[in-house]
Amino acid sequence: MKYLSDILTGLPFTELQGAADVEISAVVFDSRKVVPGSLFVAVKGTQVDGHDYIEKAIQDGAVAVICEELPGRTANEVDFLMVANSAVALGIVAANFYDNPSAKLKLVGVTGTNGKTTIATLLYQLFRDMGYKCGLLSTVENQVNGKVIPSTHTTPDPVELNKLLDEMVNQGCDYCFMEVSSHAVAQHRIEGLRFAGGIFSNLTHDHLDYHKTFENYLKAKKAFFDGLSKNAFALTNIDDKNGNVMLQNTKAHKKSYALKSMADYKGKILENQFGGLLLRIDNEEVWFKMVGSFNAYNLLAVYAAAMLLDQDKAKVLTSLSKLSGAEGRFDYVVAPNKVIGIVDYAHTPDAVQNVLSTIHNIRKGNEQVITVIGCGGDRDKTKRPVMAKVACEWSDKVILTSDNPRSEDPLQIIRDMEEGVPVMKKFNVASIVDRREAIQTACKLAQPGDIILLAGKGHEKYQEIKGVKNHFDDKEELLNQFKQMG
Numbered sequence: 170m171k172y173l174s175d176i177l178t179g180l181p182f183t184e185l186q187g188a189a190d191v192e193i194s195a196v197v198f199d200s201r202k203v204v205p206g207s208l209f210v211a212v213k214g215t216q217v218d219g220h221d222y223i224e225k226a227i228q229d230g231a232v233a234v235i236c237e238e239l240p241g242r243t244a245n246e247v248d249f250l251m252v253a254n255s256a257v258a259l260g261i262v263a264a265n266f267y268d269n270p271s272a273k274l275k276l277v278g279v280t281g282t283n284g285k286t287t288i289a290t291l292l293y294q295l296f297r298d299m300g301y302k303c304g305l306l307s308t309v310e311n312q313v314n315g316k317v318i319p320s321t322h323t324t325p326d327p328v329e330l331n332k333l334l335d336e337m338v339n340q341g342c343d344y345c346f347m348e349v350s351s352h353a354v355a356q357h358r359i360e361g362l363r364f365a366g367g368i369f370s371n372l373t374h375d376h377l378d379y380h381k382t383f384e385n386y387l388k389a390k391k392a393f394f395d396g397l398s399k400n401a402f403a404l405t406n407i408d409d410k411n412g413n414v415m416l417q418n419t420k421a422h423k424k425s426y427a428l429k430s431m432a433d434y435k436g437k438i439l440e441n442q443f444g445g446l447l448l449r450i451d452n453e454e455v456w457f458k459m460v461g462s463f464n465a466y467n468l469l470a471v472y473a474a475a476m477l478l479d480q481d482k483a484k485v486l487t488s489l490s491k492l493s494g495a496e497g498r499f500d501y502v503v504a505p506n507k508v509i510g511i512v513d514y515a516h517t518p519d520a521v522q523n524v525l526s527t528i529h530n531i532r533k534g535n536e537q538v539i540t541v542i543g544c545g546g547d548r549d550k551t552k553r554p555v556m557a558k559v560a561c562e563w564s565d566k567v568i569l570t571s572d573n574p575r576s577e578d579p580l581q582i583i584r585d586m587e588e589g590v591p592v593m594k595k596f597n598v599a600s601i602v603d604r605r606e607a608i609q610t611a612c613k614l615a616q617p618g619d620i621i622l623l624a625g626k627g628h629e630k631y632q633e634i635k636g637v638k639n640h641f642d643d644k645e646e647l648l649n650q651f652k653q654m655g
């Protein structure tokens with residue numbers, strides 16, 4: 170049982186109306202989810218203003234309201250708290266409502282444009298393999314020590330987030346590894362959490378639709394490190410040109426990892442093949458199942474974090490060498506006729522370039538590389554021509570297609586991508602709106618030994634068109650096609 174006064178700890182509010190210390194049944198920020206006894210937090214959003222729903226929340230049973238501006242008429246029987254920023258307040262009260270679960274386990278956050286899911290998932294798999302009880306919050310799925318809970322966001326909203334952390338604590342988890350998206354930082358979804366450490370992977374072009382400028386995007390990532398406590402670690406990829414920036418104002422212990430520069434944790438790629446990576450880490454040579462030089466960074470980040478969490482070096486390297494990471498990341502299958510298919514979640518220009526250059530470095534010689542790629546609707550439009558350009562530059566043939574057009578016209582998204590196709594490559598590019606047909610065409614074009622890359626959807630099991638998520642799975646489509654190949 171929680172009273173309003175219990176959940177206001179650490180909340181800076183400027184005004185309080187109605188002094189009754191009421192019992193609170195739930196913390197809610199969506200009026201449609203209000204139940205009797207709720208504390209309703211009115212948040213200004215990108216589409217609407219939660220303040221416009223205060224009346225509705227009260228009608229449906231809210232007994233207390235947190236807001237930035239008091240509504241014209243305030244109900245006497247309801248407590249009103251004025252705050253400077255409701256989104257910040259939401260994080261704090263959500264954490265208090267669940268008794269600050271983040272402080273009861275070791276919470277490690279991973280941020281960066283690419284690699285968050287891979288690093289968080291590897292850490293989760295590694296620590297479980299070493300015998301710890303763990304939780305995972307990721308784009309692919311959330312997990313409470315093996316129990317899968319579907320995920321809708323890379324980083325959940327503050328209420329869901331603290332609820333999941335609470336469940337982890339109740340299940341006896343020692344660690345939680347979570348992705349921290351730039352949206353989550355900007356929207357204060359992680360406010361009120363206590364992190365044992367933060368990891369930065371890299372920063373490249375994405376989400377400029379939301380953040381508007383690269384500077385703002387950078388600031389959002391950096392704010393995560395600025396907020397870490399002096400007891401936490403801040404681990405950065407010092408090879409990334411913004412790696413140092415992340416550490417500029419943090420109070421946490423500053424640590425770095427790198428393949429090229431001087432760093433606290435240094436790695437070197439000795440072999441890079443379809444079968445895996447041979448790395449030298451801390452003077453040990455170890456084979457890993459993960460493929461691609463970008464995964465050398467991810468593995469190094471995981472190793473460094475494990476060291477900072479006081480784990481045994483030999484145990485960590487032995488366990489890490491067996492792991493294969495998150496679903497739908499450089500997942501490859503070979504058809505009976507020896508065509509190679511790779512399903513990957515590359516959905517930024519940098520990730521597309523990384524995955525294609527990895528393929529380029531480990532291919533044997535004359536095989537064709539055929540890339541099937543689309544760009545998401547209602548997402549950063551400026552990355553569309555760039556992703557198409559990169560795909561064309563690094564592939565022999567490219568099929569431009571759909572990847573979650575959402576509310577947009579899929580043909581228009583493809584037209585935006587076509588703007589980036591270099592003139593010399595026009596004859597090697599086809600546009601096929603239907604993704605299934607695009608995959609079929611790639612398979613028909615492929616000769617034995619050729620490599621097909623299906624980029625952008627990775628683990629996703631749907632194609633989102635006009636608000637409806639239709640079942641669609643790149644891997645399933647690929648395997649179906651491969652079955653039919655002789």
Ligand SMILES: CC(=O)N[C@H]1[C@@H](OP(=O)(O)OP(=O)(O)OC[C@H]2O[C@@H](n3ccc(=O)[nH]c3=O)[C@H](O)[C@@H]2O)O[C@H](CO)[C@@H](O)[C@@H]1O[C@H](C)C(=O)N[C@@H](C)C(=O)N[C@H](CCC(=O)O)C(=O)O
Pocket residue numbers: 198199200201211212213214215216217218219220222321322323324325326327350351352353356379
């Ligand atoms: C652009 C964006 O990030 N939007 C997120 C944001 O919603 P919003 O600001 O648009 O909310 P809004 O619709 O304007 O509503 C404002 C407020 O009014 C309330 N409301 C609204 C209607 C109503 O009837 N009653 C009511 O009380 C809403 O609950 C909300 O509190 O806050 C919501 C609650 O936390 C999120 O669910 C929502 O995610 C949307 C669905 C989304 O697609 N987000 C993506 C872009 C996202 O967050 N992605 C990142 C990962 C990106 C990456 O890959 O790196 C992620 O962490 O998942």
Ligand SMILES: Nc1ncnc2c1ncn2[C@@H]1O[C@H](COP(=O)(O)OP(=O)(O)OP(=O)(O)O)[C@@H](O)[C@H]1O
Pocket residue numbers: 281282283284285286287288308323348370371463464466467497498499513514515516519520521523524627
């Ligand atoms: N360290 C890395 N550097 C660059 N590219 C990477 C790295 N790790 C993974 N990638 C590429 O980015 C894709 C997405 O990787 P992952 O899912 O781990 O990133 P993410 O940061 O979680 O993405 P999201 O923002 O969508 O949650 C992979 O499929 C791969 O192509």
Ligand SMILES: N[C@H](CCC[C@H](N)C(=O)O)C(=O)O
Pocket residue numbers: 308323516544545546548572573625626629
């Ligand atoms: N989580 C990210 C990646 C989505 C990847 C791609 N499949 C798309 O739909 O654009 C987002 O929501 O922007």
Ligand SMILES: [Mg+2]
Pocket residue numbers: 285286287307308309323348
């Ligand atoms: Mg992710």
